[in-house]
Amino acid sequence: MAAAVELDGVNVTFGDFVAVRDANLVIEPGEFFSFLGPSGCGKTTLLRTISGFIEPTRGSVRIGGKDMKGIGPNRRPTALIFQNLALFPMMSVAENIGYGLRVRGVPRHERDEKVKNLLIQVALAEHGHKQVSELSGGQKQRVAIARALAVEPSVLLLDEPLSALDLKLRQHMRAELRAIQKRVGITFIYITHDQGEALTMSDRIAVMNAGVIEQVGNGRAVYAEPRTPFVASFVGENNGIRGRITSVANGEAVLDTPIGTLRGRNPVGLAAGQDALLFVRPEALRIGAGAGALFEGEALDVAYEGSVTHISMRVRTGQKLTVTLGGGAADALPQPGDTLQVGFEPRDGLVLAKAADA
Amino acid sequence: MKAGWVQRLALAVYLALFFVYLLGPLAVMGVSAFNTPSYPQVWPFEGFTLEWFGKLLADQDMMYGLQMSLWIGVLVVLISVPIGLAGAIVMTQIPARARATYYLVVVSPVLTPGVIIGISTVVFWREFTTMSGLRFMYDGVVMTVLGQSSFISAYCMLIILARLQRFDRAQQEAALDLGASYPQVFRHILLPFLKPALFSAGVLAFLSSFENYNTTTFSILADKTLTTVLAGRVRQGTTPAISALAVIIVAVTVLGAIVYEVLKRRDDARQRARQRAASQAEEAELGGEPAAA
Amino acid sequence: MSGGLPLIIGLPLVAAVLLVVLGALERRHSPAAGPGFFQRNGVAVGLYLALAVGFWAFFIIVLPQLAMVDMSFRPKLPPSQMGGPKDVFTLENYRYFLFGSTTSTASWNILHIKAFFLTIGVSILVTLLNFAISYPLAFHMAQSAPVARLRVLLLLLIIPYWVNEILRAFAFRVLLSSGGVVNKLLLGSGLTSEPIDFLAADVGLYMGLSYAYLLMMIFPLYNAIESLDKNQIEAARDLGAPWWHIHAFVVMPHAKPGIASGCTLVFMLCAGALAAPLVLGGPRTLWFTPIVYDRFYQAFNWPQGAAYALILLLTCIVFVLAVLRLFRLSLGEITR
Numbered sequence: 001m002a003a004a005v006e007l008d009g010v011n012v013t014f015g016d017f018v019a020v021r022d023a024n025l026v027i028e029p030g031e032f033f034s035f036l037g038p039s040g041c042g043k044t045t046l047l048r049t050i051s052g053f054i055e056p057t058r059g060s061v062r063i064g065g066k067d068m069k070g071i072g073p074n075r076r077p078t079a080l081i082f083q084n085l086a087l088f089p090m091m092s093v094a095e096n097i098g099y100g101l102r103v104r105g106v107p108r109h110e111r112d113e114k115v116k117n118l119l120i121q122v123a124l125a126e127h128g129h130k131q132v133s134e135l136s137g138g139q140k141q142r143v144a145i146a147r148a149l150a151v152e153p154s155v156l157l158l159d160e161p162l163s164a165l166d167l168k169l170r171q172h173m174r175a176e177l178r179a180i181q182k183r184v185g186i187t188f189i190y191i192t193h194d195q196g197e198a199l200t201m202s203d204r205i206a207v208m209n210a211g212v213i214e215q216v217g218n219g220r221a222v223y224a225e226p227r228t229p230f231v232a233s234f235v236g237e238n239n240g241i242r243g244r245i246t247s248v249a250n251g252e253a254v255l256d257t258p259i260g261t262l263r264g265r266n267p268v269g270l271a272a273g274q275d276a277l278l279f280v281r282p283e284a285l286r287i288g289a290g291a292g293a294l295f296e297g298e299a300l301d302v303a304y305e306g307s308v309t310h311i312s313m314r315v316r317t318g319q320k321l322t323v324t325l326g327g328g329a330a331d332a333l334p335q336p337g338d339t340l341q342v343g344f345e346p347r348d349g350l351v352l353a354k355a356a357d358a
Numbered sequence: 359m360k361a362g363w364v365q366r367l368a369l370a371v372y373l374a375l376f377f378v379y380l381l382g383p384l385a386v387m388g389v390s391a392f393n394t395p396s397y398p399q400v401w402p403f404e405g406f407t408l409e410w411f412g413k414l415l416a417d418q419d420m421m422y423g424l425q426m427s428l429w430i431g432v433l434v435v436l437i438s439v440p441i442g443l444a445g446a447i448v449m450t451q452i453p454a455r456a457r458a459t460y461y462l463v464v465v466s467p468v469l470t471p472g473v474i475i476g477i478s479t480v481v482f483w484r485e486f487t488t489m490s491g492l493r494f495m496y497d498g499v500v501m502t503v504l505g506q507s508s509f510i511s512a513y514c515m516l517i518i519l520a521r522l523q524r525f526d527r528a529q530q531e532a533a534l535d536l537g538a539s540y541p542q543v544f545r546h547i548l549l550p551f552l553k554p555a556l557f558s559a560g561v562l563a564f565l566s567s568f569e570n571y572n573t574t575t576f577s578i579l580a581d582k583t584l585t586t587v588l589a590g591r592v593r594q595g596t597t598p599a600i601s602a603l604a605v606i607i608v609a610v611t612v613l614g615a616i617v618y619e620v621l622k623r624r625d626d627a628r629q630r631a632r633q634r635a636a637s638q639a640e641e642a643e644l645g646g647e648p649a650a651a
Numbered sequence: 652m653s654g655g656l657p658l659i660i661g662l663p664l665v666a667a668v669l670l671v672v673l674g675a676l677e678r679r680h681s682p683a684a685g686p687g688f689f690q691r692n693g694v695a696v697g698l699y700l701a702l703a704v705g706f707w708a709f710f711i712i713v714l715p716q717l718a719m720v721d722m723s724f725r726p727k728l729p730p731s732q733m734g735g736p737k738d739v740f741t742l743e744n745y746r747y748f749l750f751g752s753t754t755s756t757a758s759w760n761i762l763h764i765k766a767f768f769l770t771i772g773v774s775i776l777v778t779l780l781n782f783a784i785s786y787p788l789a790f791h792m793a794q795s796a797p798v799a800r801l802r803v804l805l806l807l808l809i810i811p812y813w814v815n816e817i818l819r820a821f822a823f824r825v826l827l828s829s830g831g832v833v834n835k836l837l838l839g840s841g842l843t844s845e846p847i848d849f850l851a852a853d854v855g856l857y858m859g860l861s862y863a864y865l866l867m868m869i870f871p872l873y874n875a876i877e878s879l880d881k882n883q884i885e886a887a888r889d890l891g892a893p894w895w896h897i898h899a900f901v902v903m904p905h906a907k908p909g910i911a912s913g914c915t916l917v918f919m920l921c922a923g924a925l926a927a928p929l930v931l932g933g934p935r936t937l938w939f940t941p942i943v944y945d946r947f948y949q950a951f952n953w954p955q956g957a958a959y960a961l962i963l964l965l966t967c968i969v970f971v972l973a974v975l976r977l978f979r980l981s982l983g984e985i986t987r
Binding site for chain 2: 670695703704711714715791806811813815925940943964982
Binding site for chain 2: 051052053073074078079080083084087088089090099100103104130131139147148151166168169
């Protein structure tokens, strides 16, 4: 079976600006795939390239094994859910959902039947006659989904559709989107800058930065095994410490840094003498212990949140690090101004190459 | 608050003077339409009569002119609204460097005196129709429609452009993405969105054409419209029949304004009801949360 | 017919085609420039857009103006001689405007020159007068009138707006003629013993002009002032600025595009007014537009009429440019 979407050396440039650089990717049928990255990283451009609104400057997009060159957005087997939903205000809910069928020339009775089923599927059975402006945010969301599903696309593209919703509703919609995807079984390509969304919903995630896909993997992989400093610091909280590698052995690297000698894993196989960054998650830092290293700093701020406590501390170089303690430590919390000894286990430290431009 | 009192009085006096100036002449003219003397006069009011309305309706030239004015108005609407629409759409798509020149060309008729538009239209079409053998096109009605369309299309374009600038391009893309062809997007999405502006443009185009004199008087040649007949009558002498015409025009305008107001209020009420429904649905969705939280 | 027409039609068309071709070439050399015109609109809609705008811009706007310019530089000839050896470019029509003769430059054409300058001068005065009359009302409507009153005021303004120019002028004639209401009042109150002939003194004409185009000033002013944030005025007032200071340094700078727009429109309409001078002018009234009309339909000298029209048009263009320069605005800002 052909891949749902294949990107083969896709480049998109606007004048001198490179929006997407050399994207290579295979997305499998039935996969819930997310592009995660900050705004301006090129993820929306990539989505619009897949849906056909932008032609790649170089490289090719294949959907279902077929090259999409020269095929406009209205003739691709994709459906896009827009960030602002772009529901048609002059049409009723049912007319919105049936629009794709109408322009395909599906006869009215067949269309009505299908729209009715879709309305039931998205729990809007009673709302077909209403105007879009009469609906709540969540209901509009479901109309947009039904409208896109009506044309039976092989790939559904979603451009941060939840960003306008209330927090509570957003969490509810994540579960609902995932459930819909499981039910209809088609490929979902989801775009977001919210790592929580990406991690909870996706089978796989592509993390993007400055037009480049930095890493592709499942949620655990991009969180626990980041391959680049950007991924390490963008997905989840992280502390990055600069230094130079002095020695490597047994998949570990020893780093000489201004705050001491630190040891961590070396997943990408860096060599001694290279400039590098050591990343350690706030929850991996321990007070007063750690074989990876031990260094000193001053507590600036202690935020007790019940199950966890976040401590912001400043080390000798002036850099700020975050330490997250579990709930059990509540009795012995440090005070702002206290001097702390902090350390971590070598398996929790991750040594990555310093990015060329960093 | 003595100052406030003085200010309010000054404002009231000013407003009163202003509207006496604005409406007074029309009112005087209006009253003279119902007064019996054959010279339009208000005072002394010698007796109420509808005679002048009868005279007006019996005036063959006037009625013929009215007919032509209505006919020309319809043609101008049919030409200016589509041109204005095309002009507005092109304005949003034209490359930025050409935009200023394009804008200058299409908006220039708005700032050109009507007589000059009339003159240039006649001059050009006389030569063009002679040269191209389309002599039958050298016709008062044709040229009046064309001449009026030059600036009325620009009015229409400006009205439509104002709404077009609020158009969400994602709507167009959404329709394309769902499989619509370009003409379908235009018909199903863009035109319905622009409908209110197209309607306003149509009304404005008709009214502008109907009341136009400066361009028409040059371009109509031997034919007549209501305004050119009217101008002839006014020059010949003053009769209350002309006042009667003004009364009718004012009455129709007021009626139109009232109908518009009623429709607008009804539409506003509908919008409000929808918003209420939406916020109720929103509350139901977030359900259970105490309002004070 | 005149020999200039093929050139008049040809040159702009060639220029336009050249521009389109250059644009297309440039597009080809810059990748990812977005979809092309026909790709973006589809062939049918694209064709409609191109034809409608092309017809409008060329056949209704540009070519007629150029034809008028061309004609103004040609002699008056019987149709049989048009395009013949005598059909050459000449300045005789302009010479006539200045000297009252197509050949001699011995004496000035005082009547026409005087009418021209009077028209321009009066138009400027009417423009200023209308601004002064309209500004307080526009400000009141935009900033301090309660909503209910605003609706009434707008309605009261819109009704006279659609009464055409001739009828408006006629209303003034009813008002100001020797047997009119104003004279009756004056006589009745004993202020004068004889009716005043307002029309012969051109007072009627000037008032009629001001009256006819009052609303052209109010609506642009109102729109511009309305968009000013009320808080700005409040803030200025809190800082103790006197009222004239607020208007001169807060409201008017903000309303600049509206002021320019209103002034341009009123001037243009005044200078090009035809109905008011015909209805309200006395036998000795001087106004430029009726003179232009007479060149065409009394003297049947079209080239001369075209020259006169061009003089008027150039004056209007100069006025618009002067206003734009004075207010430091672009054309787009005043034609909203």
